[in-house]
Amino acid sequence: MRLTSPGPTLGVVGGGQLGRMLAEAAGPLGVAVVVLDPTPDCPAATVARDQVVADFDDPDGVRELAERADALTFEIELADPDLLAEAAATADVPVHPDPETLRVIQDKLVQKRRLRERGIPVPEFREVDDAADLAAAVEDLGAVMLKAREGGYDGRGNVPVDPGDDYDAKLDAIGNRPAMAEAFVDFERELSVIGVRGTDEVRAFPVGENVHREEILRTTVAPARASKAVRERARAVAGDVLDAMDGRGVYGIELFEHPDGAVSVNEIAPRPHNSGHWTIEGAVASQFEQHVRAVLGWPLGAAELRDPTVMVNVLGDVDEPRPAELSGVPDVLASPGAHLHWYGKREVRPLRKMGHVTLTPTGDEDVGALLARGRDLRDGLSFR
């Protein structure tokens, strides 16, 4: 490998905040990023080399992206695996992770079956096609999370179901799509491990601890405040998950810590993950840099912790969509070790991910104090 000028171009299907942060990580490495996104002037456009304006499943658009790239990847699970595979083959460029892996992960039932086959701990689950299936699942498992098999993210497509609920209404709530029911886990903590598969090496970042509300990630603390044994178990499970995946790249692996200290896999994302944003400041090489390196077949970077880190999401606190204008920013900018990440989305919508703030400690500040500071700063930010 020799590094040239211009350097290699990475084609990314999706130009949201993940594409934006990929481009930000690619810049110092001399890698140009071209994104494909249907929204003109999408979040990644400001920092990327260029944008192909096209729908994620537009064959001509994806082919154009592949033609302009030296390697192809995606930042959204909604990418079309067949189209990715075909465009990459036609343009004779690699695509990572493997579109087959994307296909497995897109279908939550297939994903869970694959994990179970490999001996990876997952909550009990049942296939659900109709109300009778759901009734049977609840009979077997007690309270469950009903999940549409495809197309859900940030909790969309997920509804909790208790015994005795109106099962037809619950299926309605997820659009009567093919679904699965998963035993409700009364977890101690939500954890996640960001892992990366390179050409012939695998790395995992320290375990993060996540707090969701309304099924949307609010906060990540790294390292997780779980016992050493639990953290080691989480990393071991994440290692098994990475072994079960084909193709290079970053994977976000969400886990439950059970009250007895066991861990099980909740969900996998075949891409950089919101719960890994802390790695930009908190780890030696960020998840975005790792993804760029992995997809290009370059050596991976060090995934070690630099400092304990807190990440808080900046979500839309509005009732209706409106042009995005954020107040409270000077307090974030003035807070020592607080790093603002603004995604540049034109419109704020209820609970939309608009940015995040990462905090590293100053002086001998402990994680509790850091977390409190992060939440205070976040609570001071408003679009209203």
Place this chain on the structure above:
Amino acid sequence: MRLTSPGPTLGVVGGGQLGRMLAEAAGPLGVAVVVLDPTPDCPAATVARDQVVADFDDPDGVRELAERADALTFEIELADPDLLAEAAATADVPVHPDPETLRVIQDKLVQKRRLRERGIPVPEFREVDDAADLAAAVEDLGAVMLKAREGGYDGRGNVPVDPGDDYDAKLDAIGNRPAMAEAFVDFERELSVIGVRGTDEVRAFPVGENVHREEILRTTVAPARASKAVRERARAVAGDVLDAMDGRGVYGIELFEHPDGAVSVNEIAPRPHNSGHWTIEGAVASQFEQHVRAVLGWPLGAAELRDPTVMVNVLGDVDEPRPAELSGVPDVLASPGAHLHWYGKREVRPLRKMGHVTLTPTGDEDVGALLARGRDLRDGLSFR
């Protein structure tokens, strides 16, 4: 202040590596960067929002840049202060640092006089317009560095002069331009302090230690391996320098450490400086982020050290210009805590700055080991 989408646009005169790294730092803050540079597809273009292709002193180009920007700055001392002031006034946008400061700094004789007036220690110097002036200066000061008053950088325009040399030949070597002669300092170490002036606050990064060869920066070690007293003296002098400057922004302040522990100012740059590249990984907020914040009038970030850091420059090791293709890169990518920065210059030329590598320690690696590792990695990189 409210942060909007799109965020503010920063117009930067110059699109070399400094403009590129400014754009890389601006991205996460939601700030778009437009650069002005005569070279189409200049280093900053890949990561910036856009480029105005025009000469640095092209009035229409600078006016266009100002019209598209919410604030104006520059990354090269060759920018024209009058043009900057006029374009900023016409477009009604602020320009920082103050063009008057740029004018003072551009003329090394005026710069040194200004510093001396403010009681800031500088080597003894004399104005030199002809061979008689130079002879008189050498008579007074002994060995001197003869410096063209304007237009020099990376040692271009500087020649050492010893008593008895052919003074006419020395003046020829700097193009017979108006010059100054500065007493040759037999320094113990070269130091630098990157300082930043905000709206009503000033910050300084920890003192760095620089190694030059052929008058080009090769290596920076931060913090400098000087005594605590010397480092405090350097920071105090840097504080006085910042007080003597008008306008917000980052200043690179190069200093000599004398054998007796005194410090004096060598040169000042009214912009982010090569000797501050280590701050990207080594400090809480980098010099580039600080410059963006300062120019926009935002609160400054923390300038504290995160980890001891070594920066090595990647210079053109060729005899003749040729298309840039760098070998040895995988060893850098695989070295833990080594961060590659590739500027994307199309052509490598003898001693041209093509990129740099920053290293932070792994495990209990000390600065000596880190420096050795950095030099080994650099020596393994070649354009030949």
